[in-house]
Amino acid sequence: MSSTMKALRKVEPGVGLVMCDVPIPKIRANEVLVKVHKRAICGTDLHIWSWDAWSEGRLRLPVTTGHEFYGEIVEIGADVSHYRVGELVTAEMHVVCNQCSLCRTGQAHLCDNVVILGVDGDGIFAEYTAIPEFNLWRVPKGIDPEWAAIYDPFGNAVHTVMAGETIGKSVIVLGGGPIGLMAIAVAKAAGASQVFLSEVSPYRRNLGKKMGADRVINPSEEDFEAVVREETKGQGVDVVLEMSGHPAAIAQGFRVIKKGGRYTLLGIPSKPVTLDFARDLIFPGITLQGINGRRMFETWYQMDAFLVSKRVDLSPMITHRFPMSEFKRAFETGLSGQSGKIILT
Amino acid sequence: MSSTMKALRKVEPGVGLVMCDVPIPKIRANEVLVKVHKRAICGTDLHIWSWDAWSEGRLRLPVTTGHEFYGEIVEIGADVSHYRVGELVTAEMHVVCNQCSLCRTGQAHLCDNVVILGVDGDGIFAEYTAIPEFNLWRVPKGIDPEWAAIYDPFGNAVHTVMAGETIGKSVIVLGGGPIGLMAIAVAKAAGASQVFLSEVSPYRRNLGKKMGADRVINPSEEDFEAVVREETKGQGVDVVLEMSGHPAAIAQGFRVIKKGGRYTLLGIPSKPVTLDFARDLIFPGITLQGINGRRMFETWYQMDAFLVSKRVDLSPMITHRFPMSEFKRAFETGLSGQSGKIILT
């Protein structure tokens, strides 16, 4: 094994990433070294590529980016006891402290001391990556390696859907980016009676249909509220899953949610949002939830269950594959909005 | 409209029922009169037919039996405000007091003062029946009338399955009578990752497959525990649904349930059951739940959702139809064990 590897890194402020030669990571006693087989591009990676305000405030350069992957363990640390060389894995990339009150009460996804690999530390847009044993996830046999590479965003979708009741419920997904698209399939697999997608892009509405939406809505051309009322016999929906971050979509969600309903937020608005608390929340008895990360590791068991039982099929929304060397084309495709999930091999 | 009707009644102690001419019921201000189109035979009706110890202790004769039905409203009482003549309905036949602490805290299915129509009061094995408005359930368009006639036992299945988490869970149903068979389909619709049926009768195992069981087990010929361990990769099941009332089946359930699992009881054992509390409940952290009736009316909305969304198909387990006049053949068929659900038209 060579002592250096290729890695896609942010080396200085500004747009883009640079393919570098860097040393293969030395693992610690509680870590394993993984040879990365598949990688996927996250919206976060697009933000880092574009070097937006969030990226500028958060990242310390240089850093190897990327956090969605599938690979094979090629070396194990001295204290690693549950994994061995040759196992196929992905991982939770939020490295948590296991000692704060959040970690110790089932809320590790909100850990006070989290380090996100690929953001706060070196990630997986590289040939090899070092992962703590605690964070590893063994990929079950029969799972498509491309699906294994996107457990991270799939977990966001599962976490959001599963943050309340779904069985026999009507659900609307606002925004058909990759996580929204996966949320459609998850909601169906989780027993939802009806699942709608609201999305302005025809490309993404088409993917929404393929992921199982009972009805896709173009809110820029259709009467959003009227469509939802008609499809639900006037009742509105039990559950709103906000995946767009757009103020107009957020407001629309409140127009169609049933009294006593659940409104779950994953999409990050870039600006403050104005709500009429009395009309939108208090009189109708609405619960508004913010969702972050994946439950460690309830969400991961749920992902396995959905995929192994074939209740969820992620194929339709994995739309592009590129070799790592063509990373520029890959990022341009991601930024175009004309893609589902993009895999780097 | 004639002033009398045919009704199938228990008129004196002993086996069987008698077809009688009785007055058409006079409704009270808060009741409606329903012309019954479809009826179904419940296990309870078989007990009453056979006049077992439970029946002898509970019933006051004479009484018109039967409580599973579908029909049309032909008359409404003076205080009825939400229904009108011509509507197609079924009903919750547990008439509850709405004033005891159980009724007033979402546990009306456990009401201290319940009167069950068809057991404690006149039921629906008749041409007409009187039902309180509070108990009516409007049948959604597109629901097969035969399905509408079995909301009562379907509701037992839904209540049992939905008494805890199901999404992504492995489930075993012990006993393939009609409610067990429906529980298979409900568990699948409610997101279960795997559903097993354990049942000694080949006829019912065959129905179990048609209702969607991933694997049916013959516990009298197969190594029950070994099969479940193999199918679950050694893990055992998350959820046991006990529908048989047989002590051997109950014990088997404890052999395959995961630590922290849910063990839900609907089947009524005819004798006391012996448990090793330490081994079966305390060390493995098991929750054992007794289930009775249907949640009023959460369960009914769930039933509508499962059927309207076509997530549950009840057709395979409705196996026989008879005109009311052939009630003897119908009951004999029910007592034979070689049937799913039997409809009286």
Place this chain on the structure above:
Amino acid sequence: MSSTMKALRKVEPGVGLVMCDVPIPKIRANEVLVKVHKRAICGTDLHIWSWDAWSEGRLRLPVTTGHEFYGEIVEIGADVSHYRVGELVTAEMHVVCNQCSLCRTGQAHLCDNVVILGVDGDGIFAEYTAIPEFNLWRVPKGIDPEWAAIYDPFGNAVHTVMAGETIGKSVIVLGGGPIGLMAIAVAKAAGASQVFLSEVSPYRRNLGKKMGADRVINPSEEDFEAVVREETKGQGVDVVLEMSGHPAAIAQGFRVIKKGGRYTLLGIPSKPVTLDFARDLIFPGITLQGINGRRMFETWYQMDAFLVSKRVDLSPMITHRFPMSEFKRAFETGLSGQSGKIILT
């Protein structure tokens, strides 16, 4: 019994109420007639007195106002079966339909067809009032009649506190009006480890101490966030109960809530509120709940339990009593802000 009675009514738009002679109500078959012994003035009554925009939009005049009371049954309707003349009662004044999907799934407090007596129909600022049997609440022996007269707002406090976990949790109440004051005592009785009150009025902060607050904060003079951080050893609070409706208070709540915390809203803001969804809800995984009314009747049983067990003492915040004839002084006192709860005898 005379055929007429005194009643405090809104007879035409504008400030104030008028004491009128009106017929004693005729009860329907499912109603009882109650001789009212104690009445209390709600914030809603103050709005109606002042004839604000909400009142103008909602009320159809003339109407007898008032909905918080304690009294004695003096007549029962023909269909009333669980109450008898002479019983001492209060009541849930939200008259609900019992047929909409909210009523039928444990959310009757959000009923689509609610009629609020004292707002949408004649209330209890009168000598007699007619109440449906379904809505009655029998007052347990040993409960102070003045406490019985304020079950309605006490229920708002209990519903808000009990909308999530409280045992061992730190809680802050924002706003020390009567419901906020009661919420302090309820949170303590419900096992909260620490309860804070934030309130600008010295009069109300003083009542807050009497109701059991571990620390009262004057947000106009103290460094609100610093105080909460110090009192909670830097952790912030698990639960925010927003009772003020003030935008500044709402914003402060988000500054001190723990990640994963519960933020429950009862106070009605008069204007839209602007939130930073990413910072306030999504990244910290906050749940924001709107609360309305009282759970029917879980909240009522909880109220009985708190009062009968003497875990909650409502005495300190009942600060004024007036005879009905001095209603003007009573309303002026209520409007002054220098009062807790005001009783009309």
Place this chain on the structure above:
Amino acid sequence: MSSTMKALRKVEPGVGLVMCDVPIPKIRANEVLVKVHKRAICGTDLHIWSWDAWSEGRLRLPVTTGHEFYGEIVEIGADVSHYRVGELVTAEMHVVCNQCSLCRTGQAHLCDNVVILGVDGDGIFAEYTAIPEFNLWRVPKGIDPEWAAIYDPFGNAVHTVMAGETIGKSVIVLGGGPIGLMAIAVAKAAGASQVFLSEVSPYRRNLGKKMGADRVINPSEEDFEAVVREETKGQGVDVVLEMSGHPAAIAQGFRVIKKGGRYTLLGIPSKPVTLDFARDLIFPGITLQGINGRRMFETWYQMDAFLVSKRVDLSPMITHRFPMSEFKRAFETGLSGQSGKIILT
């Protein structure tokens, strides 16, 4: 520091323990060395002393016993990052794997690979003990060191009480051993409206009163069911906490539990128990729960909250103190049944 220490060990089968000189433990990189200040005797320790069937089947000799303690960190391993020398701690003595599905879904107390220090590995009846960092619990300032020494059994009590709703509920504790006694105080602190203790020993009934029981019952002399019915106005109790393991007590619990109630089991019966599933569980809709260990670490935060807020006072049930050298007298006292909790200093 000397290289050897005194330790109370089981060295061969049979009754009793032996005080030995053994090497002070060498800690691993993820462990700390604790100088033990206070120890407490658990019922498990009494079983080991007496060498009953369970002990014989479970223990591999020799082993240092004891698992309830309070002490000071005197050395930290190389990888320990959240603790430092001088800190005062107790610990969860269930050393879990953090990799099985139970550990990874909030059920670590049911870990498939648990090692209990003091049972499966060396414990704390010694001058020093080695504890993994993951298992440490920092004792808050102001907590009595004797209370800190009994977090383990206190956690059993808290876990049992908190396994369902308690606020405004009536609770009966069956069996007044140390955990039952603590459960009384916890139930009160957790908002229970009424707490009863059933216990045959006058010594323990007296401690039950001191711990806050509203009524203690001597089931061998009083009419158990009649007393509970009278105290609860005929309703029975919402929650049964079974702490005795006695078949007669278990049966009595079912006689007084309300329909829909919670029946939680912590006491280990030495023999199988016979239940009438229909009468005891299914018709009344009872939930029967087995409880084991402490939730890691939700239960520990709850313990801190109860003690720091002074809602729970453990003083009355800590009845005896002995120096380690008088361990024989201490164990004899424990075996006599005439004690609450016994501390070894």
